[in-house]
Amino acid sequence: MFTLRDLFFKHVAQTSNNSLSFTVSFAKNEFIYDQNNNPYLDCISGIAVSNVGHNNPYVVNAIKKQADLFLHTMVYGEHIQQPQVLLAKKLSDLTHNQLHQVYFLNSGAEAVDAAIKLARKFTNRKQIIACRNSYHGSTIGAMSLMSNYEYYSAYGPFLQDIDFIEFNNIDSLNKITQQTAAVIIELIQGEAGYIPIQNEFLIALHETCKIHHCLLIFDEIQTGIGRTGKFFAFEHFNIVPDVLLLAKALGGGLPLSAIMAKEHVLSAFKDNPPLGHLTTFGGNPLSCAASLAAIEFIETHDILKNVQDKEKLFFKLLANHSDKKIRGLGLMLAIQLNSDTTVQKIIAYCFEKGLLLDWFLFNPSAIRIAPPLTINTEQITFLCQILNEALNLHGY
Template identity: 45%
Template sequence: MASIKQLFFANLAQTTDFPLALEMERAEGVHIWDTNGKAYIDLISGISVSNIGHRHPKVVDAIKGQVDKYMHLLVYGEFIQSPQVLLANELSQALGSNLDNLFLVNSGSEAIEGAMKLAKRYTGRREFIAFDKAYHGSTQGALSIIGDEEFRRGYRPLLPGIRHIQFNDTAEFQHITENTAAVIVETVQGEAGYIPPHAGYLKALREKCDEVGALLILDEIQAGFGRTGSLFAFHTEDIHPDIVTLAKGMGGGMPIGAFASRKEIMDSLKENPILGHITTFGGHPVSAAAALASLQVIQEEELWKRPLEGEKLFRELLVHPLITEVRGRGFMLAVQLDTFERVQKVIEYCLEHGVITDWFLFNDTSLRLSPPLIITDDEIRRACEVIVEGIDRTV
């Protein structure tokens, strides 16, 4: 009989020729165990998903409690289902900025697709401004606005009316005009290698959007839910977005996403035509219950404070002649090396010694650090020790 690993390669679609191919058995907190019983410190959180750690007991209890009541009932928006309603209410209060309406979906890509449709429908415009090296997902609309031609080229034609500009360069604002439906920007660029906005940049972008009547869409899919040292990264920027997209750390490990806006804007999806945006499984009650529990854990335990403390320790410990920069904010950190080959060797060494890290789609010369918010100082010290040792072995 074929092994699980053999079936993995035979029956699951692969996206690279070099998957990590670790056969995992269980996970809890900051650790994952493989089928041989080996423990790994998880420094990537499933790409910024497991913000409160794996299998948090309050999330597990919420999932079990909801499964005992009901799971899928009907397409989103028809029945009143308390997990959806309670999540939307609490999350809208947490977001602030009059973002009082949420449309619940299944993933970050879906949140982006919905936000783009909403901006078109509300403004009556068709053009979008996005950013070089931005990442917003892999579906057709999201792919149209990601900022790397290598990843777009094989799937053209994509959506028309998309212009990419340089991040952190206010001179590029000249391209935002009265034809622009929306500007969509990550509050910290993710796959570019965790690049934060310069001080005042997002505020200036908000002012330019106001000047020409364009909407401002903030992508908080990777930065949200405490990862940068505030509940949402835009909370430190003194700005009020028109639409915010959410996913990843939202569900406590369950699949869910959302786009949030003001009711005035969101109501435009109700007419001309009706059912302007629909989803079968968006806001699945089990995922919604998990997301509510996860949000409550982050708020009650003030876990959003932890990344700023942990960032200081990472920066103190990750010192090596081959590390040219530790870049980012909170628990979105990139360790800049020189070549992809070195990054691969360090990742392999880390795996051998019980630490999981990764690289970035648009910056393959950096190591990704986005651990769960609950990681301890001792776990950070151990992880950094292994990373520095791994770099030494490549010399």
């Protein structure tokens, strides 16, 4: 008789030889429960998706209501379906109508790929500039924007006319020229270990893009939907991009991504030739209904103000010292240590005590903390207590 675990290893493709292989029986609010119904505090939100908690009742009710009406019709601007239209209007309102049109897709990488196409068509230029150490996804287009040789080298050839600048290095902005179609950037570099962008760098980048008439694309796939304490991370900096990419938490737990821009930019997909970007499921009614409910939950429960208070509590309880640095914004926090193996040991110790934590693809000597935004004071205190215990055990 095969166990679920046996079948998992036999039939579900693995992406590493050391899968966590944690069996999930159900998830509720801030917790994921294992096969024996033991609760684990979700400290990473899988990853940065479950911002409003697992199976948030607002979201689940909205999904159920929509499931009774219809599951699927044509989604890419052909049929008028209420959840998609209302969500597009809501997202536009949240940008104060500065980015008033939305093209919906399914995943982050797909939005990145579509944004590359959009920038090239809109500007009639080819070059896309990304930052070293950024992660924009795993499709061939998104992976073309990856600078980490170890991860991409087996999968080329990639898109042509890609170049890289250094994150937070104003001198490297001279790579942006009249040939550049777009610069794509994360406001907190995710897989590099939650490194926030510096204000002066962002101002200089914005100016440079304006001078050369190229598009500035913010990849807010991880930072969006309240993760940093503002609905969009760009609100911390008062700089609105030409194109904004959202995914992960956007769908309230269901797959959904979006490209937001002004109409004259997004209409590049509309003609010469028409139907420039298509999707069968992007912006499907279930995901859009779930997304609207998640956004309304954030608005009606004062979640954003609370995120800022919770960030302060984390910084207070996980004090910085010479061997350990805490950084990040809102509930997108990293503890920088100086050893990969210690990070793995700390994550394993915390797992034994009921915490689900993680590391970073391009920074394995840092610990990732990105819990549901609904995490409460008591849970934060517990998380920090166990983490401090583990850190102390390893000399931090």
